[in-house]
Amino acid sequence: xxxxxxxxxxEKIREDCVxxxxxxxxxxxxxxxxxxxxxxxxxGLFEAxxxxxxxxxPLKLAIRIVKHHRQIKDPKRVSIWRYEDxxxxxxxxxxxxxLEKGKIKLSVDTPLDVDVEKKxxxxxxxxxxxxxxxxxxxIVGP
Numbered sequence: 433x434x435x436x437x438x439x440x441x442x443e444k445i446r447e448d449c450v451x452x453x454x455x456x457x458x459x460x461x462x463x464x465x466x467x468x469x470x471x472x473x474x475x476g477l478f479e480a481x482x483x484x485x486x487x488x489x490p491l492k493l494a495i496r497i498v499k500h501h502r503q504i505k506d507p508k509r510v511s512i513w514r515y516e517d518x519x520x521x522x523x524x525x526x527x528x529x530x531l532e533k534g535k536i537k538l539s540v541d542t543p544l545d546v547d548v549e550k551k552x553x554x555x556x557x558x559x560x561x562x563x564x565x566x567x568x569x570x571i572v573g574p
Contacts (some may be wrong), residue, residue: 461485462548467567468497468512471526477501477572484546484553491540497570509573512538514555518565535569 437446442457449455463483470477480500484493494510504510513535515521521534538555545554545561553564 464551468570471531473528486546488544490538511571513569514564522567
């Protein structure tokens with residue numbers, strides 16, 4: 433939401449927006465579609481296909497997952513995990529007693545590097561670029 437006196441607002445917003453007559457502008461931000469898988473048994477939470485956009489962090493993805501799954505109320509309960517091996521990790525059968533095996537938790541403020549043209553999402557760890565593949569895992573904690 434932008435106000436008419438916001439310097440980043442479009443000129444049309446600044447001119448046409450008056451009290452009682454708001455101006456609505458829609459825009460599209462390109463992103464990369466990824467699958468978010470929940471391996472928790474008996475949770476009722478399944479796979480969600482959501483876009484990952486430039487400037488996203490795991491916290492923003494958790495908020496998007498909460499909007500997708502209405503039974504999750506608090507995005508702070510959602511943690512995002514990546515596979516150690518993004519190619520073979522999603523192909524392995526998850527172990528119900530050890531959901532974190534073969535996965536690495538992403539910090540809530542980790543910036544995600546999104547390349548829309550190549551349709552890839554990666555992170556930088558110690559100066560090294562790590563591709564996240566096309567699937568991430570989300571786990572809902574207590």
